Amino acid sequence: MYxxxxxxxxxxxxxxxxKSSIVKSLLxxxxxxxxxxxxxxxxxxxxxxxxxxxxxxxxxxxxQKEKLIPDAILSSTxxxxxxxxxxxxxxxxxxxxxxxxxSLCAAGLEPYLxxxxxxxxxxxxxxxxxxxxxxEELLELLTSEIHxxxxxxxxxxxxxxxxxxxxxx
Numbered sequence: 001m002y003x004x005x006x007x008x009x010x011x012x013x014x015x016x017x018x019k020s021s022i023v024k025s026l027l028x029x030x031x032x033x034x035x036x037x038x039x040x041x042x043x044x045x046x047x048x049x050x051x052x053x054x055x056x057x058x059x060x061x062x063x064q065k066e067k068l069i070p071d072a073i074l075s076s077t078x079x080x081x082x083x084x085x086x087x088x089x090x091x092x093x094x095x096x097x098x099x100x101x102x103s104l105c106a107a108g109l110e111p112y113l114x115x116x117x118x119x120x121x122x123x124x125x126x127x128x129x130x131x132x133x134x135x136e137e138l139l140e141l142l143t144s145e146i147h148x149x150x151x152x153x154x155x156x157x158x159x160x161x162x163x164x165x166x167x168x169x
Contacts, residue, residue: 112134
């Protein structure tokens with residue numbers, strides 16, 4: 001059975017449930033709201049704005065409350081994504097390493113699939129933090145449904161027994 005839960009700044013939306021075996025849990029997070037205040041910065045270096053700074057720790061609190069603290073975190077290197085992860089990690093008490101990967105910056109689907117398929121099978125729960133369009137494309141591929149992920153939205157999928165088994169890229 002897989003279940004998709006989407007958390008949008010504290011609002012929980014429950015999606016469809018489909019039968020299958022549940023042993024892996026994938027958390028998909030779009031970075032918090034970024035600032036456009038400094039026009040001289042390139043896209044990679046844009047920081048979080050005030051709302052983003054307030055929203056990011058809320059995701060960590062949700063992870064802690066729902067007992068969804070990951071075994072692994074994969075994130076884009078963009079400042080807005082890494083700042084989101086930093087706030088979320090502090091709020092949830094995650095003790096592991098965060099793997100930053102530049103290939104997730106402004107990426108399509110393929111880099112997400114490559115990184116997730118490379119996760120050790122021993123991990124039970126993984127969090128990936130990134131950007132649109134890739135993050136929504138990943139969610140659509142895995143659920144066969146279209147879900148819009150505004151900034152600082154979290155999707156939770158319970159998946160099959162191996163990370164992205166059967167997906168070609």
